[in-house]
Amino acid sequence: RTSVRVMFTGLLIVQKYGGSSVADPEKIKSVARRVAESAAQGHRVVVVVSAMGKTTDALVALAAAITPTPDPREMDMLLATGEQVTIGLLAMALQSIGYPACSFTGPQVGLITDEVHTKARIRRISAERIGAALAVGKIVVVAGFQGMTETGEITTLGRGGSDLTGVALAAALKADVCEIFTDVDGVYTADPNVVPEARKLARVSYDEMLEMASLGATVLQSRSVEFAKKYGVPVHVRSTFKPDPGTLVTREDDSMEEVVVTGITHDRGQAKVSILRVPDRPGIAAQVFGALGAQSIVVDMIVQNISRDGFTDISFTLPRADRARAEQVLAIVAKDIGAAGVAADDRVAKISVVGVGMRSHAGVAAQMFAILSKDGINIQMISTSEIAVSCVIEDKYTELAVRALHDAFDLAKEP
Numbered sequence: 153r154t155s156v157r158v159m160f161t162g163l164l165i166v167q168k169y170g171g172s173s174v175a176d177p178e179k180i181k182s183v184a185r186r187v188a189e190s191a192a193q194g195h196r197v198v199v200v201v202s203a204m205g206k207t208t209d210a211l212v213a214l215a216a217a218i219t220p221t222p223d224p225r226e227m228d229m230l231l232a233t234g235e236q237v238t239i240g241l242l243a244m245a246l247q248s249i250g251y252p253a254c255s256f257t258g259p260q261v262g263l264i265t266d267e268v269h270t271k272a273r274i275r276r277i278s279a280e281r282i283g284a285a286l287a288v289g290k291i292v293v294v295a296g297f298q299g300m301t302e303t304g305e306i307t308t309l310g311r312g313g314s315d316l317t318g319v320a321l322a323a324a325l326k327a328d329v330c331e332i333f334t335d336v337d338g339v340y341t342a343d344p345n346v347v348p349e350a351r352k353l354a355r356v357s358y359d360e361m362l363e364m365a366s367l368g369a370t371v372l373q374s375r376s377v378e379f380a381k382k383y384g385v386p387v388h389v390r391s392t393f394k395p396d397p398g399t400l401v402t403r404e405d406d407s408m409e410e411v412v413v414t415g416i417t418h419d420r421g422q423a424k425v426s427i428l429r430v431p432d433r434p435g436i437a438a439q440v441f442g443a444l445g446a447q448s449i450v451v452d453m454i455v456q457n458i459s460r461d462g463f464t465d466i467s468f469t470l471p472r473a474d475r476a477r478a479e480q481v482l483a484i485v486a487k488d489i490g491a492a493g494v495a496a497d498d499r500v501a502k503i504s505v506v507g508v509g510m511r512s513h514a515g516v517a518a519q520m521f522a523i524l525s526k527d528g529i530n531i532q533m534i535s536t537s538e539i540a541v542s543c544v545i546e547d548k549y550t551e552l553a554v555r556a557l558h559d560a561f562d563l564a565k566e567p
């Protein structure tokens with residue numbers, strides 16, 4: 153009698169489930185079944201989870217009920233609790249359906265970050281404990297969003313940071329893929345809530361995803377995409393609730409360049425801030441943006457006009473959540489440099505047209521402006537990159553602008 157030996161060479165997969173996927177016990181149980189499916193196929197699985205549902209928002213609100221200016225170290229102490237709840241529950245759920253599982257916090261898996269509380273950057277991951285647990289056949293469940301400084305202080309990686317944990321673990325473990333399970337089933341040519349005929353993209357390049365993420369397509373945290381690009385981690389964005397493949401975020405190839413416009417994004421999460429009548433001399437911009445940088449406030453678009461009478465206005469956008477803090481900082485800077493004052497406007501939206509094909513095709517900006525003007529939409533600010541053109545417009549025209557652009561660039565049709 154001959155026996156046939158089947159060599160089972162499964163993959164090493166990192167799966168990340170976001171807050172909406174683990175919002176209640178039933179959902180956690182169904183995530184456990186989905187994870188178990190992959191394990192049953194012979195894959196080694198590391199699962200990264202977010203806090204349940206809107207837990208992190210609730211924790212932020214709790215802090216705000218205590219003080220308007222919470223100490224960042226204590227904020228991290230608070231925020232890191234959200235994910236710890238989920239890992240315990242998911243590990244239990246896996247065990248109760250017969251799969252050996254073990255949960256770890258960020259610090260326990262040696263995810264070491266810098267000291268910038270609430271927005272820490274990852275320095276290194278030792279991941280030894282993960283390797284050891286996988287080696288004895290366990291499913292490893294890791295808390296997203298959190299890490300530890302060299303001196304043992306708990307840190308968090310910025311909102312949406314569980315994506316980064318997933319990608320960083322995939323890089324550290326040299327995983328075959330990082331699957332991001334979420335409540336959308338992929339990356340679309342535009343937000344389907346705004347454009348019903350938006351089309352799911354099978355593949356998108358890191359650079360396009362980066363533009364889309366930083367431009368407000370909230371599918372993936374942008375730092376996680378930067379990280380994935382740097383380490384070449386294939387990221388598969390897919391639905392928690394459906395089995396179909398989603399969108400693969402991957403290296404660019406020639407076929408991607410043939411498509412000029414890949415997608416239209418919009419971002420209502422920004423505010424526009426202007427410093428008025430700034431004296432036009434060297435060092436001013438450095439002082440303004442240095443002051444914001446020192447507060448870890450990330451500025452996006454910047455526009456400065458030529459000066460007429462030795463004065464100019466500087467306008468820029470930044471996250472709406474940072475607006476109040478920015479105004480405080482800038483009021484002082486404005487006084488210092490002899491500017492007339494600071495004005496802020498929340499009722500803005502940023503609309504962008506994205507595509508790697510723009511590298512080799514001219515005229516997209518002009519087309520975009522023409523489409524917006526046809527609907528009488530005024531453009532307040534413009535910025536461009538190699539693969540994107542963005543306009544800041546008044547908030548209330550967001551839907552109109554996105555639909556008009558999607559239509560005019562014919563994105564509903566398969567290229």
Ligand code: ASP
Nearest residue numbers: 202208297311312313314
């Ligand atoms: N729970 C954190 C947040 O809501 C991290 C994450 O979900 O990615 O920002």
Ligand code: MG
Nearest residue numbers: 170312315371
């Ligand atoms: Mg998220």
